Amino acid sequence: MKNLIAASTSTIFNGNYLDYLTEALTELFSETDEILFIPYARPGGISHDEYTEKAAEAFKKLNKNVVGIHTFKDPIKAIQNATGIFTGGGNTFVLVSRLYKNQVMQPLREAIFKGTPYLGTSAGSNICGVSMRTSNDMPIVYPPSFKTLGALPFNINPHYLDPDPSSKHMGETRETRIKEFHTQNDIPVIGLREGSWLRVNGSSIILKGEHSARIFKKGKEPVEIETSTSLSQVTL
Amino acid sequence: MKNLIAASTSTIFNGNYLDYLTEALTELFSETDEILFIPYARPGGISHDEYTEKAAEAFKKLNKNVVGIHTFKDPIKAIQNATGIFTGGGNTFVLVSRLYKNQVMQPLREAIFKGTPYLGTSAGSNICGVSMRTSNDMPIVYPPSFKTLGALPFNINPHYLDPDPSSKHMGETRETRIKEFHTQNDIPVIGLREGSWLRVNGSSIILKGEHSARIFKKGKEPVEIETSTSLSQVTL
Numbered sequence: 001m002k003n004l005i006a007a008s009t010s011t012i013f014n015g016n017y018l019d020y021l022t023e024a025l026t027e028l029f030s031e032t033d034e035i036l037f038i039p040y041a042r043p044g045g046i047s048h049d050e051y052t053e054k055a056a057e058a059f060k061k062l063n064k065n066v067v068g069i070h071t072f073k074d075p076i077k078a079i080q081n082a083t084g085i086f087t088g089g090g091n092t093f094v095l096v097s098r099l100y101k102n103q104v105m106q107p108l109r110e111a112i113f114k115g116t117p118y119l120g121t122s123a124g125s126n127i128c129g130v131s132m133r134t135s136n137d138m139p140i141v142y143p144p145s146f147k148t149l150g151a152l153p154f155n156i157n158p159h160y161l162d163p164d165p166s167s168k169h170m171g172e173t174r175e176t177r178i179k180e181f182h183t184q185n186d187i188p189v190i191g192l193r194e195g196s197w198l199r200v201n202g203s204s205i206i207l208k209g210e211h212s213a214r215i216f217k218k219g220k221e222p223v224e225i226e227t228s229t230s231l232s233q234v235t236l
Numbered sequence: 237m238k239n240l241i242a243a244s245t246s247t248i249f250n251g252n253y254l255d256y257l258t259e260a261l262t263e264l265f266s267e268t269d270e271i272l273f274i275p276y277a278r279p280g281g282i283s284h285d286e287y288t289e290k291a292a293e294a295f296k297k298l299n300k301n302v303v304g305i306h307t308f309k310d311p312i313k314a315i316q317n318a319t320g321i322f323t324g325g326g327n328t329f330v331l332v333s334r335l336y337k338n339q340v341m342q343p344l345r346e347a348i349f350k351g352t353p354y355l356g357t358s359a360g361s362n363i364c365g366v367s368m369r370t371s372n373d374m375p376i377v378y379p380p381s382f383k384t385l386g387a388l389p390f391n392i393n394p395h396y397l398d399p400d401p402s403s404k405h406m407g408e409t410r411e412t413r414i415k416e417f418h419t420q421n422d423i424p425v426i427g428l429r430e431g432s433w434l435r436v437n438g439s440s441i442i443l444k445g446e447h448s449a450r451i452f453k454k455g456k457e458p459v460e461i462e463t464s465t466s467l468s469q470v471t472l
Contacts, residue, residue, distance in 0.1 A: 009406050009407075010406075011406055012406065013404035013405075013406060014404075042416075042419070043408075043416075044408075044412060044415065044416060045415065045416050045418075045419030045420075090416075091416050093375075094416075094420065132375065133374070133375050133376050133377070133378075134374060134376075135374070135375055136374070136407060137408075137413070138369070138370060138371070138372070138413040138414070138416065138417060139329075139368065139369050139371055139375060139382060140369050140370075140413075140416055140417040140419075140420045140421065141369070141420050142369075142381070142382045145378070146375060146378045159405065159406065159407040161405060161407070168249035168250075169249075169395065169397060169430065170245050170247055170248065170249060170395065170430055171245075171372060171395040171397070171430075172279075172280075172373075176280060177373070177374040177376075178374070179280065179281065180278075180279075180280060180281050180326075180327050180330075180374065180376055181374060181376040182281075183278070183281030183376075184281075184330065184376045184377050185376065194405065194406055194407075
């Protein structure tokens with residue numbers, strides 16, 4: 001009985017950290033006062049303490065207490081005992097490396113599948129997919145595997161960006177990159193624009209937020225799905 | 237006695253494939269009529285044959301014959317016997333995976349160090365660095381290692397992009413990504429803008445092309461170096 005939110009980004013343009021998700025988080029975490037924070041992705045290289053402080057600040061408004069997983073002697077037990085979990089964004093390679101190093105990838109998967117409310121933003125939602133192979137991040141460390149939680153039957157591309165027709169840059173567009181992914185992989189990819197999130201309740205997966213999302217399947221033209229659409233309806 | 241060109245991109249805006257490098261390539265490959273092409277990076281997922289055809293078309297203007305490494309039964313011998321080598325761009329994860337799978341990473345390094353003229357563009361220049369940890373590409377396959385040729389004493393970030401002050405996108409800027417790299421790694425990084433290349437002759441490394449380049453060192457503010465500057469002068 002999964003109960004999670006996987007959001008494209010923590011922060012929308014001109015917004016404060018997590019602010020646009022206030023209503024959704026109040027509902028997701030309604031049964032708990034304490035959230036276990038996984039700060040491993042370390043955006044900009046900030047420390048685990050600094051990052052946890054940032055998350056704690058945001059959750060104070062929701063009257064939730066935030067505790068960093070790095071403050072526990074046994075991170076596996078911390079996950080098993082958690083009544084709410086939040087994995088913040090940053091670098092997915094750093095995040096996945098640390099999840100494996102601390103042997104918490106599998107416990108985190110089990111917690112999500114047994115129904116512990118989970119929030120992921122950016123790198124933290126990327127890992128909800130089958131693999132981190134559709135990450136946008138720089139490969140600054142070498143993880144033991146690209147396999148991730150598999151809490152969703154597809155991959156997420158967070159911070160999805162439409163091609164800029166005025167660009168003179170010759171690097172690949174996001175769509176080109178995802179098409180390259182499908183020359184090597186079969187699973188679908190959902191391009192989640194900033195401000196979009198997925199609300200997962202058991203086997204129901206609903207697109208939320210103000211934007212449509214872009215669905216990429218191997219060998220097919222990408223399609224747009226409107227907000228409030230169920231992803232099972234689009235026969236992923 | 238290294239003799240190589242590592243270019244940010246194969247193609248500049250409004251230009252044809254390799255056109256802006258014509259003069260530099262005439263000089264680099266002056267001693268050979270045949271170039272061994274490594275098409276492993278497969279941009280957009282095109283086949284090795286299609287990609288080799290594209291390279292052959294461009295080199296026809298320089299009166300050079302191009303042969304794809306994938307047409308040789310023994311790719312290691314192909315590299316050892318080559319009198320000129322070109323590795324094209326595409327996806328660095330796919331390129332590095334295939335170089336390792338075919339056991340040609342080390343032979344390619346040896347060929348470059350003994351002086352076989354080498355051209356790399358984009359992913360093909362990325363691998364000239366110490367590692368592929370400053371690639372911009374999507375991690376669509378899992379290579380056995382991120383270690384690359386080490387023909388340069390630093391890493392390259394190709395297609396380097398300055399931050400766009402008008403952007404409302406909340407994903408990391410390129411500079412933020414490279415700073416994150418330096419929270420986990422010590423080696424310098426050169427951000428090579430499109431239209432820039434490095435000309436390596438023995439121990440001399442000169443920045444070429446019309447742009448300046450951006451040098452990132454751990455714990456220091458990034459600096460710009462002008463074109464025609466020797467990289468040894470900037471005490472990498």
